[in-house]
Amino acid sequence: MVALSPDLRPGRLQGDRSHRARRLGLFLALLLAVVAVVSLGWGASGTSLARAVSDLLAGRELAVQDRVVLMDIRLPRVLMGIFVGASLAVSGAVMQGLFRNPLADPGIVGVSSGASLGAILAIVLGSTLPAGIAAFFGWYLVPVAAFAGGWLTTMALYRIATRRGRTSVATMLLAGIALGAIMAALSGLVILRANDRELRDLTFWGLGSLAGANWPKLLAGAPIMALALLYAPWLARGLNALALGEAAAGHVGIRVQKVKNRAILTVAAATGAAVAVSGGIGFVGIVVPHLLRLASGPDHRWLLVNSALLGAVTLLLADMVSRTVIAPAELPIGIVTAVMGGPFFLWILLRNRGGLDL
Amino acid sequence: MKRLALALVLLAGQAAAEDQPEAQRVLSLGGSVTEIVYALGEEARLIGRDTTSNWPPEANALPDVGYVRALSPEGVLSVAPDLIIAEDGAGPPEAVAVLQSAGVAFVSVAERYDAEGVLDKVDAVAEALGVPDKGRALHDKLAAELQAALGRAQAVGEPKKVLFVLSLQGGRVMAGGADTAADGIIRLAGAQNAMPGVQGYKPVTDEAVIAAAPDVILMMRRGDEQADADANGGSSHTAAKQAVLAMPALAQTPAGRAGAVVMMDGLKLLGFGPRTGEAAVELHDLIYAGS
Numbered sequence: 350m351v352a353l354s355p356d357l358r359p360g361r362l363q364g365d366r367s368h369r370a371r372r373l374g375l376f377l378a379l380l381l382a383v384v385a386v387v388s389l390g391w392g393a394s395g396t397s398l399a400r401a402v403s404d405l406l407a408g409r410e411l412a413v414q415d416r417v418v419l420m421d422i423r424l425p426r427v428l429m430g431i432f433v434g435a436s437l438a439v440s441g442a443v444m445q446g447l448f449r450n451p452l453a454d455p456g457i458v459g460v461s462s463g464a465s466l467g468a469i470l471a472i473v474l475g476s477t478l479p480a481g482i483a484a485f486f487g488w489y490l491v492p493v494a495a496f497a498g499g500w501l502t503t504m505a506l507y508r509i510a511t512r513r514g515r516t517s518v519a520t521m522l523l524a525g526i527a528l529g530a531i532m533a534a535l536s537g538l539v540i541l542r543a544n545d546r547e548l549r550d551l552t553f554w555g556l557g558s559l560a561g562a563n564w565p566k567l568l569a570g571a572p573i574m575a576l577a578l579l580y581a582p583w584l585a586r587g588l589n590a591l592a593l594g595e596a597a598a599g600h601v602g603i604r605v606q607k608v609k610n611r612a613i614l615t616v617a618a619a620t621g622a623a624v625a626v627s628g629g630i631g632f633v634g635i636v637v638p639h640l641l642r643l644a645s646g647p648d649h650r651w652l653l654v655n656s657a658l659l660g661a662v663t664l665l666l667a668d669m670v671s672r673t674v675i676a677p678a679e680l681p682i683g684i685v686t687a688v689m690g691g692p693f694f695l696w697i698l699l700r701n702r703g704g705l706d707l
Numbered sequence: 708m709k710r711l712a713l714a715l716v717l718l719a720g721q722a723a724a725e726d727q728p729e730a731q732r733v734l735s736l737g738g739s740v741t742e743i744v745y746a747l748g749e750e751a752r753l754i755g756r757d758t759t760s761n762w763p764p765e766a767n768a769l770p771d772v773g774y775v776r777a778l779s780p781e782g783v784l785s786v787a788p789d790l791i792i793a794e795d796g797a798g799p800p801e802a803v804a805v806l807q808s809a810g811v812a813f814v815s816v817a818e819r820y821d822a823e824g825v826l827d828k829v830d831a832v833a834e835a836l837g838v839p840d841k842g843r844a845l846h847d848k849l850a851a852e853l854q855a856a857l858g859r860a861q862a863v864g865e866p867k868k869v870l871f872v873l874s875l876q877g878g879r880v881m882a883g884g885a886d887t888a889a890d891g892i893i894r895l896a897g898a899q900n901a902m903p904g905v906q907g908y909k910p911v912t913d914e915a916v917i918a919a920a921p922d923v924i925l926m927m928r929r930g931d932e933q934a935d936a937d938a939n940g941g942s943s944h945t946a947a948k949q950a951v952l953a954m955p956a957l958a959q960t961p962a963g964r965a966g967a968v969v970m971m972d973g974l975k976l977l978g979f980g981p982r983t984g985e986a987a988v989e990l991h992d993l994i995y996a997g998s
């Protein structure tokens with residue numbers, strides 16, 4: 350090879366990109382703060398954040414409706430959007446790193462199919478449960494069932510793919526497809542028992558929504574998502590090494606099996622909790638990490654943090670559209686993420702076709 | 708779980724409604740509830756509706772707060788209701804709880820698919836609106852209409868078997884079984900449901916359709932077909948009817964051989980609201996037109 354031009358020296362290139370990723374992270378953090386505040390002041394009703402704040406500063410009591418809209422509807426919803434968006438995007442990034450496959454998403458570890466089955470069971474059979482159990486869970490029944498379904502499926506898949514302490518990523522992928530088919534079939538069986546109202550509930554659950562956000566749900570789901578999100582950056586070094594292949598990662602001193610275990614647990618917790626509180630919201634887990642890889646490279650040290658930030662921003666923006674575009678009714682957010690995200694993603698892909706071989 | 712939550716909601720809602728009989732900004736959720744509000748002549752107090760409320764046509768001009776089972780609390784609050792009258796099953800329960808914490812009275816109206824059910828609904832809506840006199844008048848009028856329909860129904864010697872087809876998606880018949888509004892209106896019209904062994908709306912096999920041997924096939928007419936039918940002086944010889952008769956399983960039945968396909972407006976047929984007596988008579992006449 351001829352002498353490399355200064356800009357293309359590996360060290361320099363690496364440095365440039367990590368610098369860029371750091372600046373991007375700062376920008377995304379600021380953007381998230383701005384979007385969160387705008388989102389609090391944004392909604393179908395006439396409640397204004399500025400007016401409420403000035404009222405509070407002047408020591409005046411808020412009107413009941415303004416208080417309910419701000420404190421019981423918008424605030425839990427914005428926080429839920431941040432946690433769910435960040436969880437979905439980080440789960441996507443971790444899965445893509447673990448499977449070394451740009452098409453991997455949390456669905457592959459069975460979380461989504463298991464969670465759907467749990468939710469469907471709760472929606473359809475919930476009314477046949479003994480009254481004591483039903484009353485104990487209240488409206489937590491669907492989220493709890495979804496979380497349990499996702500968790501159990503992931504653990505089953507993990508057991509299937511692990512032999513003599515070693516987890517085969519390929520087996521997990523294939524078994525995930527088989528388990529997914531079984532879950533879909535069981536869901537179909539349960540759906541046959543559903544009446545038309547329950548069918549409508551299922552449809553809306555599948556499209557996803559943050560409309561059900563309230564404090565109890567947030568307090569149930571957010572701690573799990575927060576733990577998974579806080580832990581994720583510790584996976585970065587392992588995932589970076591795994592990009593070289595499992596054997597090479599082992600040679601550079603990474604305990605591959607440990608990284609795999611923890612990555613799967615993290616994804617199961619983050620996605621399970623997110624799906625449980627907000628239903629099926631697609632697309633964020635695939636699009637967000639890809640955009641960031643195109644913008645600032647595949648280094649997981651920044652990719653995971655930036656995915657969390659951009660995932661939260663994306664979901665908040667989508668939710669703002671979802672709750673105002675056909676106000677006073679609401680568009681399910683899964684439709685918004687797909688309709689806005691799909692064409693945008695295609696456009697990015699077409700512009701960057703050359704640099705896409707991840 | 709949901710039923711329990713709703714029962715609590717119902718109790719709380721009624722208590723709140725009694726405190727303020729003069730609610731002036733009423734949000735109506737559910738097609739039949741909205742129809743009843745109009746039939747009571749109280750439409751001036753309506754400030755919003757849900758997606759299923761599209762009769763009378765004027766109702767479509769009201770702001771639509773979305774599907775009655777998937778309400779968005781802030782969307783509902785944005786039309787600033789002081790009373791919400793909802794058909795059974797409005798929700799989700801989280802949304803209803805938030806609305807109540809914002810001080811909006813919430814009244815849930817029970818749904819049953821028979822003549823009594825219609826009259827109870829009228830009473831409940833009239834009570835929630837604080838118009839007992841108008842409520843009694845409408846109750847008596849509808850009771851007379853329903854009585855007339857029942858009279859015709861009882862005069863039938865040998866009830867015909869009617870198969871309600873909700874949809875024909877993918878070449879599969881989605882039939883109306885027991886405990887459905889379709890079952891209720893078929894009885895009121897003096898006929899019998901051809902699929903009594905099925906619970907709810909379910910896809911049924913072609914063989915089950917042939918074995919049920921319906922004398923008449925009943926379907927909902929879509930909006931555009933309604934306009935067609937109006938243009939043709941009520942004739943329901945539409946493309947949809949041809950499509951039904953082209954299905955081998957349906958063509959094999961007595962109904963298929965006789966071309967006995969009846970189409971009616973969906974909300975009128977299945978709404979169990981003020982038009983149910985009328986719908987039962989209309990359906991009766993369509994079913995027994997030949998005999």
